Amino acid sequence: MRKLLVLAVALTLTACSPAPATQEIGPKSERAAPLAGFPVTVENCGRKLTFDKPPAKVVTGYHPSLETLLALDLDDRIAGRTNFSESPFLPGQQERYAKIPEISDTIMLPQKEVMLAQGADFVLDNAMASFDAAGGYATVEELDAAGSPVYILGGWCSPEEVLKFTIDDTYTDLRNLGAIFGVPGRADALIADLQGRLADVTERVAGRSPVKVLATDGGKGPVNAYGGSGITHQMITAAGGTNVLADVKGDYTEVSAEKVSAAQPEAVLVSDYATLRGEDMPSSRAKADEAFAIAKNSPAARDRRHLALPVAAQHPGYRNILAIADIARFLHPDAFTP
Incomplete structure (x- = not known):
């Protein structure tokens, strides 16, 4: 997918x-x-x-x-x-x-x-x-x-x-x-x-309560999601979040709808493919809606709080650390106000 x-x-x-x-x-x-x-x-x-x-x-x-x-x-x-x-x-x-x-x-x-x-x-x-x-x-x-x-x-x-x-x-x-x-x-x-950008993020989110984050690539059950290893987990943690699936072994993996529902995320990161040519990809909004429907009683669902994360940022490369700053601004907007 x-x-x-x-x-x-x-x-x-x-x-x-x-x-x-x-x-x-x-x-x-x-x-x-x-x-x-x-x-x-x-x-x-x-x-x-x-x-x-x-x-x-x-x-x-x-x-x-x-x-x-x-x-x-x-x-x-x-x-x-x-x-x-x-x-x-x-x-x-x-x-x-x-x-x-x-x-x-x-x-x-x-x-x-x-x-x-x-x-x-x-x-x-x-x-x-x-x-x-x-x-x-x-x-x-x-x-x-x-x-x-x-x-x-x-x-x-x-x-x-x-x-x-x-x-x-x-x-x-x-x-x-x-x-x-x-x-x-x-x-x-x-x-x-x-390193300077990452240090700035670290300083801004220090002392703030970590936000409980579900990172997903969609699915109504099982859910394509990100466990407690790899790039996406690292980015969530560095941005001042807590991966609600940190106890799941693996990076990109399948997780039951029941586990996602019980996780009660406060925010959702959605892998965003935008316009991959020749492929019919669900929109990040559609995938977020799937997550909200599964975790319907969660703070994330209540607030409709999600961020479309370019999937290119979830692969090794220069963009990884730039994405950490974007995630941190999403999770802790008050930390980035002038």
């Missing part, structure tokens, strides 16, 4: 298999005179990736990976992207997105032959779904062998790693990408900005 669910299924089919310990980029002649700051080696998905020079022909998968590179002002390195018909874009990014060639009309990377034909020297995505051989995609190993090393944001390399995500993983990714692309100063500045 949504990208995260697709990813969860695909992750059960595909593990981040070990690749050769070193992925060398570029012909030997180009490695003869090392660039300042290179070679660079980073670890990702249990693999070591080594770069002798910054990637210059990058392909990005689902949109949060592209957003992250745009936040680092690396537009000129991106040679291809997937389709992102959701809205809203982050401020100023839609125009930049439109200038980058689209190589897939879905949020997934293109099929194997098309992907290998891109000749990319770096591939950035935030899950393993687009590297599943059973789905017709080029695998991580095949892309590595073709000189197109793969980096997965947030450590979403297996179902287990998805559950271990922490906000610090966002900073680690930015630091690694800054090193890979030879722009560590940009990465450090971006990390400092995000």
Whole structure:
């Protein structure tokens, strides 16, 4: 029903298999005179990736990976992207997105032959779904062998790693990408900005009673919801909320209507797909109404209190910390008044 669910299924089919310990980029002649700051080696998905020079022909998968590179002002390195018909874009990014060639009309990377034909020297995505051989995609190993090393944001390399995500993983990714692309100063500045935004939220919500939050992707029973692990749970907590399903194991999972009703949420976060092309997605309002009908005696239902949370913010990438501030303003509006 949504990208995260697709990813969860695909992750059960595909593990981040070990690749050769070193992925060398570029012909030997180009490695003869090392660039300042290179070679660079980073670890990702249990693999070591080594770069002798910054990637210059990058392909990005689902949109949060592209957003992250745009936040680092690396537009000129991106040679291809997937389709992102959701809205809203982050401020100023839609125009930049439109200038980058689209190589897939879905949020997934293109099929194997098309992907290998891109000749990319770096591939950035935030899950393993687009590297599943059973789905017709080029695998991580095949892309590595073709000189197109793969980096997965947030450590979403297996179902287990998805559950271990922490906000610090966002900073680690930015630091690694800054090193890979030879722009560590940009990465450090971006990390400092995000850390400052998060510190501001933490200070504003400190001492306030946490708001009981249900995070849902709809459903009348069972309900597609977010348990006590992963990105969405982390964002709720950082924004001054308490996840009413914190005792449920997992990230994106199914929960009974009875449990949702008994949780008595004070506010509801709804995964918002907006206008995913080619798919008939229920609106965030419709999904909120489903939650209110189930928890009909809850404070959230009484006040019709919900926030549409772009689903892109529920995947690893630069947007995660920006979303925490948005959630905090929703949960604690008085903390953000002038």
